[in-house]
Amino acid sequence: MSYTLKLISLLCLCTMRVPAVDTFPKKFTLGERRGSVTLNCHTATELPVIWKHGNVKRPENGTKLTLHDFDADLTGNYTCGYNDEVLHYTYILLDVSKDIPGSHITCTSETFNCSYSISCRMNISGFYDFRLRNERDNNSWVQPSKDGVFYLMHSTNPYAEEKTRLVVVGEAISSSGYYVRTSHSFYLRDIIKPGCPKFSVAKGVVDLTPPDTWASPSSYYPLENEIQCQWRSNGETNTCNLVNGKHVPEDVSKLRVRCRDPLLLSQWSEWTPWKNVSH
Numbered sequence: 001m002s003y004t005l006k007l008i009s010l011l012c013l014c015t016m017r018v019p020a021v022d023t024f025p026k027k028f029t030l031g032e033r034r035g036s037v038t039l040n041c042h043t044a045t046e047l048p049v050i051w052k053h054g055n056v057k058r059p060e061n062g063t064k065l066t067l068h069d070f071d072a073d074l075t076g077n078y079t080c081g082y083n084d085e086v087l088h089y090t091y092i093l094l095d096v097s098k099d100i101p102g103s104h105i106t107c108t109s110e111t112f113n114c115s116y117s118i119s120c121r122m123n124i125s126g127f128y129d130f131r132l133r134n135e136r137d138n139n140s141w142v143q144p145s146k147d148g149v150f151y152l153m154h155s156t157n158p159y160a161e162e163k164t165r166l167v168v169v170g171e172a173i174s175s176s177g178y179y180v181r182t183s184h185s186f187y188l189r190d191i192i193k194p195g196c197p198k199f200s201v202a203k204g205v206v207d208l209t210p211p212d213t214w215a216s217p218s219s220y221y222p223l224e225n226e227i228q229c230q231w232r233s234n235g236e237t238n239t240c241n242l243v244n245g246k247h248v249p250e251d252v253s254k255l256r257v258r259c260r261d262p263l264l265l266s267q268w269s270e271w272t273p274w275k276n277v278s279h
Contacts, residue, residue, distance in 0.1 A: 023129050024171070025077070025091035030179055031070040032095050039065045041080035041088055052079045070094070075177030093179035100124060105132070105170050105184035107152075108193040108267070110213040112221065117151040118191065120168055124180060127172040135167040135183070156188045193267040197225060197259045201248060201277050208244040208257065211269070224262035230254040230274070248277050 031037040041049050041063045051058035051065050054076050058065065067074050075094050081087040107120040121144075122130045131141045132150045144150050154166060165185040172180045195211035208225055215221040229240035232253045242248065248255065254274045260266045 024131060024173060027089060028091040028093055028179075030095040031067065031074070031092055033071055035070050037067045037070050037074075037092055039067075039078055039080070039090055039092075041065070043080075043087060045082075047082050049080050050082060053077075067092070072176060072178070091177075093173060093177050095179050095181070097180050097182065100180050100182075103170070103182050103184040104172075104180075105168055105182065107166075107168060107184065107186065107191050109188055109191050110193065110195040110211065112156075112188065112192070112215045117153045118166070118188070120150040120152055120184075121148060122150070122170045122172065123148075124172050127174045127178070127180060130170060130172045132168055132170045135169045136164060137166075141171075154188070162187045162189060189264055189266075191267075192261055192264060194223060194259050194261065194269040196269050196272045197223065197257050199255070199257050199272065199275070201255065201275065204247050204277070206242055206244060206246055206248060206255070210259070222262060223259045225257055225259045226268070228256050228271070252277050 029037065029039070039051075041051070043049065043063060048061040049063055051060050053074070063080075065078065065080070070092075072094050075092055077089060077091050079086045079089045104124045105120055105122045107118050109118040120132055122132060124130075130150075131143055132152060133139050133141045134152045134154055137153075137155050139153060142150050142152055152168065156162060156166070165187055167183055167185045169181070169183045172182075195213045197211055198209045200207045206227070210216075210218055210223050214223065225244070227240055227242045228237055229242070229249075229252045230237045232251050240249070240252065242255075254276055256271045256274045258269045258271045260268045
């Protein structure tokens, strides 16, 4: 079955009436489709155990519960106990990682400086709750910010050659109890995307400085700048042959700048906002 058909099948199954999960449960285990999942209820007495799937009582009454031919309808919260007393609970999720290939994780870093974090995103259609962790440095799970960005700390030494890849592990769950685990590995040098450079124009002269987040000294961490000009005479916009400290042509009305690491040929930064030029 192709990835597209598998994804459609998963999205269709999301409409099934299964216990909803709002966020990552504190205790959960995984089951694979058509496989078996076994839960244990650790108790010091020999009283019959009451198992529940959500609010529905199960027929089993022993300390072990085995679910055969596991599928989406069996996902949800399972509890065991006596009468109204709950001893243990476990949320069971359906692991569909094999059905969704690719990492679905993207990361960038504005600098080599080890005091800064990397910025990552994770997105999988049909899934809404995500968490990431830097597995290489054995860091804790991180939740996204309000704009969906994960900020992961790392211990890469900016003054030494990278020998070990960063490994970012991601987990995702859907409201119907589907679970995906994936990973993305890379060297820090491969995801560099500088922040926007700073620039000003005084008396018709361009003054460029690196972004605040860029590593120093600039002699060791150089940046290449690209400047675009908007021309008064025809309104056209194109790359202009301007460098730091050079006079801006009289016919230029606006400038904007972006930068990249010329040694790594890194990603270009975002463009700065257009800035009016007065002569």
